[in-house]
Amino acid sequence: MxxxxxxxxxxxxxxxxxxxxxxxxxxxxxxxxxxxxxxxxxxxxxxxxxxxxxxxxxxxxxxxxxxxxxxxxxxxxxxxxxxxxxxxxxxxxxxxxxxxxxxxxxxxxxxxxxxxxxxxxxxxxxxxxxxxxxxxxxxxxxxxxxxxxxxxxxxxxxxxxxxxxxxxxxxxxxxxxxxxxxxxxxxxxxxxxxxxxxxxxxxxxxxxxxxxxxxxxxxxxxxxxxxxxxxxxxxxxxxxQSKATVASSSDLSWTNRFGASAPFLQLDLRMLWRNKRPRSSVFIVLIGLFYGLIFYPNPIYQSMQVMYVFVGIFVTGIFLINFGQFIPAWDSGYYKLLMSQNIPYKDYLQSKYLLMASSAFLMFILSIPYIYFGWKVLLIHFAAMIYNVGINTHVLLFAGSFNRKKIDLTQRAAFNYQGTGAVQWLVGIPLLLFPVGLFYLPYKLINFESGIAILTGIGILGFLFHEKLMKFITKKYINSKYKMINAFDQDN
Known part of the structure; x- marks a missing residue:
């Protein structure tokens, strides 16, 4: 047997x-x-x-x-x-x-x-x-x-x-x-x-x-x-046995101010609220918010301020990273239906960008009490937030065009590797290591303020070239559209 x-x-x-x-x-x-x-x-x-x-x-x-x-x-x-x-x-x-x-x-x-x-x-x-x-x-x-x-x-x-x-x-x-x-x-x-x-x-x-x-x-x-x-x-x-669930609705009319991206933004917010895996990833935000307490009180890291950039990127971008690395796999269960509609692809991606950018700004506001450990910590968090919104959002959206793995929204999020591929492993390099390197060189050669200025300046460049970046990313998604539809139809 x-x-x-x-x-x-x-x-x-x-x-x-x-x-x-x-x-x-x-x-x-x-x-x-x-x-x-x-x-x-x-x-x-x-x-x-x-x-x-x-x-x-x-x-x-x-x-x-x-x-x-x-x-x-x-x-x-x-x-x-x-x-x-x-x-x-x-x-x-x-x-x-x-x-x-x-x-x-x-x-x-x-x-x-x-x-x-x-x-x-x-x-x-x-x-x-x-x-x-x-x-x-x-x-x-x-x-x-x-x-x-x-x-x-x-x-x-x-x-x-x-x-x-x-x-x-x-x-x-x-x-x-x-x-x-x-x-x-x-x-x-x-x-x-x-x-x-x-x-x-x-x-x-x-x-x-x-x-x-x-x-x-x-x-x-x-x-x-x-x-x-x-x-x-x-x-x-x-x-x-079938589980009886009660559908709940909420008033999301406030999202209408975002124009054509509003319907997709509402879809994402409902998904985050109603499904186990994305809802669990929201709770992970609380863990990320207190991540700095591991480093900032420790005397060992007070002379290694370059590590603070890593912490700042992680704290202000914890939701951005958790949510963004699985775009568009969150919608894999109904991706074929979504793509069969006459909708502008750019509006669909813009809603993801708005959600990630808003989360980074909110995490920065919630992390303001870290000023207790010094004004440099707050400056790093601010620069990390700008970099996350200006650069890392676009990096995650671009990386999403290579996603080919379906996600089951009913599964838990904690260390669940279903839907994880090489893309999720490789994208961590530009997300976390590049900003550390960008800060380190001017910080070591000049001073702390110059490192902050470089990190913030590159993030602002992402804002200025947002439309061009979104146009390039949208084109990449359109070219990969049918490959993703076919991949999401497969049972992983």
Missing amino acids: VSDFIRLEWKQFIRSSYWQKSVALNIFLVFIALYFILVFFGLGISLYPLLKENFPEKDPFNMVNQFLFYWFLADLLMRFFFQKLPVMSVKPLLVLPVNKNKVVHYVLGKSVLSFFNFLPLFTVIPFSVILISEGYDLTRVMNWIFLLLIATQIVNFLNFIIEGKSSGTDLAMLPILLIIGTLYFLNHFKILTLDAYLFTAVNWIISSSFYLVIPILVLLLLYFVNFRMLISQLYLDQSL
């Missing part, structure tokens, strides 16, 4: 339109995986000598165990955002005499072989070999390896429980952030010294192979919880 499942999934994978259209992206992901493998392997080799050299009075093995608490927190957080429960197309199987228990066991067993579960081994095994060569007890080190293997699987199944309980909400990331934030808060302020408790527990468990039974029982419990959670949803009528 397992071999049948594997064969069916392999055929589905190689025959899907997504695979055929995304070979380059898949190759890119392979290189990313190889990069992380080399990084983790390098860490495993260098960890012992680095700790021994910088902390000669401490035991490197104990130091690593003291940081396991933070390792597990980071692992859980990264898994929630990047790792998804491996699923298979079970709907056709539900009408066949296939044992549902075997289907669920196969799905959960497949998750055990996730890349995230093997990645830590490239650090753990080299570090363990060095420990053994340095005279550490072989049994104790082997118990430590097995304990970390079990702990990795515990985090794996714990992540699926958290994700399964929160997947139906708009703020799906809130539970994991609350859990991680609470644990870190309790440990940081010594309310509960969780890192010390975990350090003691790890040393106790690896002292005898018999004690490994305890984490194994925890793993089996989490596996059973995941099994019960999935088996309860594995019914045909579960997928046939």
Whole structure:
């Protein structure tokens, strides 16, 4: 039965339109995986000598165990955002005499072989070999390896429980952030010294192979919880149920002042309000607004004011970037209908520009309290806002003419890579790195004010040449019109 499942999934994978259209992206992901493998392997080799050299009075093995608490927190957080429960197309199987228990066991067993579960081994095994060569007890080190293997699987199944309980909400990331934030808060302020408790527990468990039974029982419990959670949803009528939704309307007559772009602007505003993925991306704006608090209070960055430009672009352009990188894929579900109407393409694109430009101005107004950290911060935010409106809006609109991936508006936004292609990865370079470079050169050669002047001046040039830029971008969209219609018709 397992071999049948594997064969069916392999055929589905190689025959899907997504695979055929995304070979380059898949190759890119392979290189990313190889990069992380080399990084983790390098860490495993260098960890012992680095700790021994910088902390000669401490035991490197104990130091690593003291940081396991933070390792597990980071692992859980990264898994929630990047790792998804491996699923298979079970709907056709539900009408066949296939044992549902075997289907669920196969799905959960497949998750055990996730890349995230093997990645830590490239650090753990080299570090363990060095420990053994340095005279550490072989049994104790082997118990430590097995304990970390079990702990990795515990985090794996714990992540699926958290994700399964929160997947139906708009703020799906809130539970994991609350859990991680609470644990870190309790440990940081010594309310509960969780890192010390975990350090003691790890040393106790690896002292005898018999004690490994305890984490194994925890793993089996989490596996059973995941099994019960999935088996309860594995019914045909579960997928046939329709959700009753109440349509709400709002008065958007104020948008009529924008002329011919008003109908498309109203369409975008309703989409943002009524659909899960774009509505969730609006909530991400709140996270972006407080992004500066990571950098501005930190003394390290006060002498690196060039980083403030990156922060300013990000804070004032968080919505612009999140929304703009998926133009026109937001409308992919009805793009063919939209393009069949007798509408000027320029008015359609102008509405996107107005929405992005307005968001940058609003974010600048909301970020004015950052003046608490100095007038230079406010100046940088102002220059970043001008640059975002004058340059980055046009960059995103132009990049959108290369979008060929459909978006499901009913899915959540947080770390959802559906609809993401090479365009979204590459567009980050001109969006974030170019303005940093434009500021850095005059700032380094002349002074801070000259860097601000250059950044603001280039943004103003974008305003002055807006009509010509929009004409060029509109022509590019018209040339790509039928390619996009055909691409959006495909199921990714």
